[in-house]
Amino acid sequence: MSDNNSDQASTDDKVIVDWRSFLTWMTTSLLIYGFLSGLAILLLPFGTFAQYSVLIHTAVGILSSIPMCWLLYLHWHRRNKNIPPMVGRIAIVVTALFAICILAGITVSFQAVFGTWVTPAIRNVHLVTGLLLGLAVVAHLVPVILRYRDRLTPATVRRRVRHKFVAVGVSGIAVLFVITYVLAELETPATNFQAFDDDYSWLFDEDRPFWPSQAGILNPPWQSRLHESLRQALDDAQLTALQAELTNWKSTDGGPISALRTAIESIDANDLLQRQLLQILGEAEIDLKQSGAVRPEALTGSAGCGASGCHETIYKEWVPSAHGFAATDVLFRRVQQILSDTEGSEQTRLCAGCHDPVALVSGARVGTPGKDHLQATYEGDSCLVCHSTVSTASGEDGGNGGYELQIPDRYLFEQDESVFRQFLNHFLLRSYAFHHVTTYTRPLYKSSEFCAACHKQTPLPGVRTSAGIAQEQNEYDSWREGRWYHEEDEQLRIECRECHMPLVDSDDPASGDEHDTYRSSSDGKHRSHRMLGSNMYIPVVQDLPGGQEQAEQTIAWLRGELEIPEIEDKWDTGPIVKIEIVAPDEVKPGELVNLRLHLHNNKTGHEFPAGLLDVLESWVELTVEDNLGNVLMQLGDEKVVNPSLDAPVIYKADWYDSQGLPIERHKLWEVVGASYRRVLDSEEEDIVDVPFRCPSLARPRLSGSASEAGAGERKSDVVFAIENDVITELKITARLLFRKANPEFLALIYDLETPVEPPVIELNKVTHVIRIVP
Numbered sequence: 001m002s003d004n005n006s007d008q009a010s011t012d013d014k015v016i017v018d019w020r021s022f023l024t025w026m027t028t029s030l031l032i033y034g035f036l037s038g039l040a041i042l043l044l045p046f047g048t049f050a051q052y053s054v055l056i057h058t059a060v061g062i063l064s065s066i067p068m069c070w071l072l073y074l075h076w077h078r079r080n081k082n083i084p085p086m087v088g089r090i091a092i093v094v095t096a097l098f099a100i101c102i103l104a105g106i107t108v109s110f111q112a113v114f115g116t117w118v119t120p121a122i123r124n125v126h127l128v129t130g131l132l133l134g135l136a137v138v139a140h141l142v143p144v145i146l147r148y149r150d151r152l153t154p155a156t157v158r159r160r161v162r163h164k165f166v167a168v169g170v171s172g173i174a175v176l177f178v179i180t181y182v183l184a185e186l187e188t189p190a191t192n193f194q195a196f197d198d199d200y201s202w203l204f205d206e207d208r209p210f211w212p213s214q215a216g217i218l219n220p221p222w223q224s225r226l227h228e229s230l231r232q233a234l235d236d237a238q239l240t241a242l243q244a245e246l247t248n249w250k251s252t253d254g255g256p257i258s259a260l261r262t263a264i265e266s267i268d269a270n271d272l273l274q275r276q277l278l279q280i281l282g283e284a285e286i287d288l289k290q291s292g293a294v295r296p297e298a299l300t301g302s303a304g305c306g307a308s309g310c311h312e313t314i315y316k317e318w319v320p321s322a323h324g325f326a327a328t329d330v331l332f333r334r335v336q337q338i339l340s341d342t343e344g345s346e347q348t349r350l351c352a353g354c355h356d357p358v359a360l361v362s363g364a365r366v367g368t369p370g371k372d373h374l375q376a377t378y379e380g381d382s383c384l385v386c387h388s389t390v391s392t393a394s395g396e397d398g399g400n401g402g403y404e405l406q407i408p409d410r411y412l413f414e415q416d417e418s419v420f421r422q423f424l425n426h427f428l429l430r431s432y433a434f435h436h437v438t439t440y441t442r443p444l445y446k447s448s449e450f451c452a453a454c455h456k457q458t459p460l461p462g463v464r465t466s467a468g469i470a471q472e473q474n475e476y477d478s479w480r481e482g483r484w485y486h487e488e489d490e491q492l493r494i495e496c497r498e499c500h501m502p503l504v505d506s507d508d509p510a511s512g513d514e515h516d517t518y519r520s521s522s523d524g525k526h527r528s529h530r531m532l533g534s535n536m537y538i539p540v541v542q543d544l545p546g547g548q549e550q551a552e553q554t555i556a557w558l559r560g561e562l563e564i565p566e567i568e569d570k571w572d573t574g575p576i577v578k579i580e581i582v583a584p585d586e587v588k589p590g591e592l593v594n595l596r597l598h599l600h601n602n603k604t605g606h607e608f609p610a611g612l613l614d615v616l617e618s619w620v621e622l623t624v625e626d627n628l629g630n631v632l633m634q635l636g637d638e639k640v641v642n643p644s645l646d647a648p649v650i651y652k653a654d655w656y657d658s659q660g661l662p663i664e665r666h667k668l669w670e671v672v673g674a675s676y677r678r679v680l681d682s683e684e685e686d687i688v689d690v691p692f693r694c695p696s697l698a699r700p701r702l703s704g705s706a707s708e709a710g711a712g713e714r715k716s717d718v719v720f721a722i723e724n725d726v727i728t729e730l731k732i733t734a735r736l737l738f739r740k741a742n743p744e745f746l747a748l749i750y751d752l753e754t755p756v757e758p759p760v761i762e763l764n765k766v767t768h769v770i771r772i773v774p
Helices: 002-020 022-043 048-079 085-114 120-147 155-186 221-233 236-246 256-264 271-291 302-307 312-318 330-343 345-355 357-361 383-387 419-431 434-440 448-452 475-480 496-500 547-558 743-750
Strands: 389-392 403-405 503-505 525-527 577-582 596-601 617-626 631-635 650-656 673-678 685-689 729-739 761-772
Touching (some): 022 048, 022 155, 048 085, 085 419, 221 236, 221 256, 236 256, 345 357, 383 389, 383 434, 448 475, 448 496, 547 761, 577 761
Antiparallel strands (some): 389 403, 577 596, 596 685, 617 650, 617 729, 650 673
C-alpha cells in the first residue's frame, strides 16, 4: 500500500508541475482556441469575423506548433511509466491526430501562400483531425480536473493551481476571440449600393431604373426593406392575397412597385390600410433612388482574378474576348454615341445591359442632356457580372439583358492596394475558398439559357422606346430550332458552352468539374474563356493584350480547324460550311455549263452567319480560269468594296426604317424590317445556280442568220470553237469569304471618305476541273 501511495503522490506531484507550467497554460489554451475557432470558421456565415478567425487561427496554429510539440514530449516523458495500457493506446492515437492535424494545417497554409489553390483532401484532413483532436483534448482534461478536485493532499495547493490553470486557459481563449471581434468591428463594411444621380432620367417609370434593358438586381436593400414593411402592415391572409395578385405580373407591365400598387388595389383592405400601404410604396420609391444603384467596385476588378495567381490563364483568355472588350469596342462606342445623340441617352441602357452592364446598374447611363455619361465605361462583361448572375428570363420574356444579379460579398482587402493586405486577401481566397466557390459557381452557367440573356434580342411591344421595334439577332431561338437541340435527350444536345468554351488543358484552380458533362473533378482542364465566335477584327485593331493570338484562334475556329474531342461523336468534322460544286466533268467549246453550288451549314448550332447581319457579311467568290491561268470569269471578288453586286450568294441583312430607307451605321433603333436577309439555318443547305458558257480562244465568228431588226445587221451571238489544243480544261474555284465589318459601315462609323479595308477571311475553298473536249 505504501508503494501505491508513493506512486500516487508522485503522479500528483507531476500533475501539479504540469498545471503550474506556463507552457502548459499557453499551449492548452491555444489548442482549445484552435478547436473552437475551427468550429467558428466551419459553422459561421461568411463575413469579416469568420475571415479574421481564419487569419488568427492560422497564425496561432503555426506559431504554437513548436511549443505544442515540446509540451507533448515533456508530457510523454513524465507520464508514460504511470499510465494504464488502454490510456497509453488512446494517447498514441491522440498524438497521431495531433501530428496529422499540424502537418495538414502547415501544408494548407503553405499552399495558400505559395500555390494557386489548396488541395481539398488536405483541407478536409486538417478539418477532421482538428475536430477529433479538440474533442480528445477536452475529453482528456475534464476527467483529470475532476479526478484531482477532491484529493486531500496537498488540497490547497492543488486547488489553487487547478483554478489558475483553468482561469489562464479560459482567459487566453477569450482574449483571442475578443481580438478577432475587435478587428472585425473595426473593419469598414463594404458598401455595395449607392444613390442614383439627382438628375438621373426616370423615363421608363420610377421603379425601372435600368429599363429598357431587362437586367435586374436580386433583393436589393431597398426592396428588402419594402417587403419587411409590407409584412409588418399586413396579416397572413392579406400577404397571401397580395402574392396571388402578383403571380401573373410581367416585367413589361412595369416595375415591382407598380406591380405592388396594382395588387394592393385588389386586396381586401380598409381605407386606412390602403393609405398606409401607398405611403410605404412612396417611401420605397425614395429609397430606390437613394440606394438602388450598385457601386462599380462591387462588380469590377477582373484583373485581380488574374493577378492573384489563381485564374491567370482564364483572365488572359477573357481580356481579348468579345466579353472582355464588350464595352470598350470602338465600333460599339460610336454607335452608342449616335443613339444617344439622336434618341436620348436613356435608350442606350438597352445596349448597356449586355455590353456595359456595370455602367448600367451603377446608374452611369444618366440620360441627362449635356452629360457625357458614355465615358463611364467599365470592364464589359466582367468576371463578376457573369459569375454573379443567379437567374435569367426564359421563353418569350427572355433576352434583352434579361438576367438578375446577386451582388456578392467580397473578401477582406480585395480592393486594397497595400501589398501586405493583398497578400492576406489572396491567402483568404485560397485557404477559405468555400464562399468563393459557392458564390461564383452555379448550374445555371452550364445551360444555354444563361447565354440567351444577351444572345437573344426581342421586340418590346408597348414600351416607350424606339429600340427593339424589330428583331435583328437571336442565336438562342435559332439554336433551339437547330440540329444540336434535343429537348427529350440531353445526351444528344450540344450546349453553347460546349462549342464556344471548349475544354483546354489547365492547372487553374477552376479545372475539373464532376458535375459538368464530359468531365471529372480531376481532368486537368477548364473551359476556355476566349468565347470564340467571329470577331477577329477588334482584338487586333485595338491592340488588346493577346489580341493577335485571339484573332488567329478565331480564324481557325471559323474555318472549322479547331476540333473538340469531347463532342466529336456528335459534331461533324471539317469546315463550318461545306461547299460542293456540282458541274460536268467535261464540256465542249461554246456549250452551256450548268454550274450549281451546294452550301451546307455543317457545324453551327444556330444560323450562319450569326450576329450583326447589317455589319458583317459572308459571300461566295466564284472564279473560272483555264489551265494557262487566264481568269475567264470572277464573281464576288474579295478585292472590291461591295462584292454583293455580283457575288453568286451573300449572307447578310439590309434593314430599313419606317420611311423605307436603308439603315446605316447600325442604327438598330430605327429598324422596322429587312429588304434583304439571307442566312443558313442550322444544318440547312443552300443551292445556288451559276450557269456560264464554255469560251474559246479561237477567233469568234458571228452567226449567219440576219437580224430581225433590219437588213444588214447581224446578231451578236458568239459561237466558240477550240482551235488551240493548249487550252484543255477549266478550273472552277468557289471560296466562302467572311468579314466582321463591311467597308461602307466602317467608313460611316469612322467618318472617312475612303472606305476602310477590313480583313477578309477565307472560311472554305473547293475546286472542280472540267475537261474541254474539242
